[in-house]
Structures are given as C-alpha cells and as structure tokens.
Amino acid sequence: MKKHFFYITICCILLTSAIPLSLAQQEQIDPGKSVYEKHCLSCHQADGSGVPGMNPPLSKVSWVTGNKTKLIQTVLNGISTPLEIDGEVYHNPMPSHDLLSNQQIADVLTYIRSHFGNTANAVTAAEVKKVRGK
Numbered sequence: 100m101k102k103h104f105f106y107i108t109i110c111c112i113l114l115t116s117a118i119p120l121s122l123a124q125q126e127q128i129d130p131g132k133s134v135y136e137k138h139c140l141s142c143h144q145a146d147g148s149g150v151p152g153m154n155p156p157l158s159k160v161s162w163v164t165g166n167k168t169k170l171i172q173t174v175l176n177g178i179s180t181p182l183e184i185d186g187e188v189y190h191n192p193m194p195s196h197d198l199l200s201n202q203q204i205a206d207v208l209t210y211i212r213s214h215f216g217n218t219a220n221a222v223t224a225a226e227v228k229k230v231r232g233k
C-alpha cells in the first residue's frame with residue numbers, strides 16, 4: 100500500500116513538472132476570452148473568422164501567430180493602413196486599445212494565439228510592458 104502511494108506521488112511530480120508552461124498559459128485563457136468577447140468579438144467574430152471586406156480574420160494568420168512586437172503594437176496603436184490578409188484587402192481602420200492593461204493585452208493575445216486553429220505560444224504582461232514602454 101505504502102509503495103503504491105510512493106509511485107502515485109512520483110507520477111504526480113513528474114506530470115506537474117512536465118507541464119508548467121502550458122498550465123501558466125491555461126491561466127491566461129479564461130481572462131483572455133472575456134477581454135476578447137468584450138473588445139474584439141464584435142469585429143473579428145466569435146470564431147476569429149472576421150467579416151470579409153471589413154474586418155480581417157485572426158484564424159491561421161501569420162500576423163497573429165508570428166512576431167509578438169508587431170502584434171502587441173496592433174492592439175496598442177490600432178492600424179489604419181490597408182492590409183492584405185489571405186488575398187483580401189481590408190481598408191477599415193482598427194481602433195487603438197491602449198486603455199487595456201498590459202495583463203489584459205497579454206491575456207487576449209495568448210487567447211487568440213491558441214484558439215481559432217492557432218497554436219502559438221503565450222504573450223506575457225512583461226512583453227507588453229516592454230513594447231508600450233511602461
């Protein structure tokens with residue numbers, strides 16, 4: 100019986116040490132989803148597919164899964180230059196979201212980078228702080 104307990108404990112330790120990053124990432128998902136629903140969903144839609152000709156998709160787009168600095172700047176400053184995503188040109192401007200906190204931006208970006216078919220790693224509040232400069 101005691102031996103049994105020992106093996107279970109070892110297993111638990113091994114399991115938890117193998118997944119700390121994904122656990123940390125998981126903690127950002129629920130708050131990230133609420134930020135998304137409140138501040139992004141109306142334009143980019145619940146499934147990140149966007150609205151053709153108006154708001155570009157966030158699903159499987161390299162802008163979302165690639166360079167974090169550019170992605171953070173997009174949310175902080177918005178964009179008003181026309182963009183071409185998946186062969187479709189978008190002219191509508193995206194408003195700035197600099198009223199969101201560094202943590203909220205980190206959470207929402209972590210959410211969009213790991214949903215809608217995307218599998219990129221998390222964005223931290225420290226990374227947002229660095230780009231914002233405060």
Ligand code: HEC
Nearest residue numbers: 138139142154155156162178179180181182189191192193
């Ligand atoms: C009022 C509508 C609107 C809201 C709200 C909005 N966006 Fe956008 N977003 C746009 C438009 C329009 C563009 C394209 C801008 C352009 O062509 O210059 C865009 C572009 C983007 C891009 C780069 C292009 C792409 O498809 O990947 C990202 C990333 C993005 N938005 C993320 C977000 C996130 C995250 C939020 C919420 C914090 C958000 N947006 C809120 C309309 C919006």
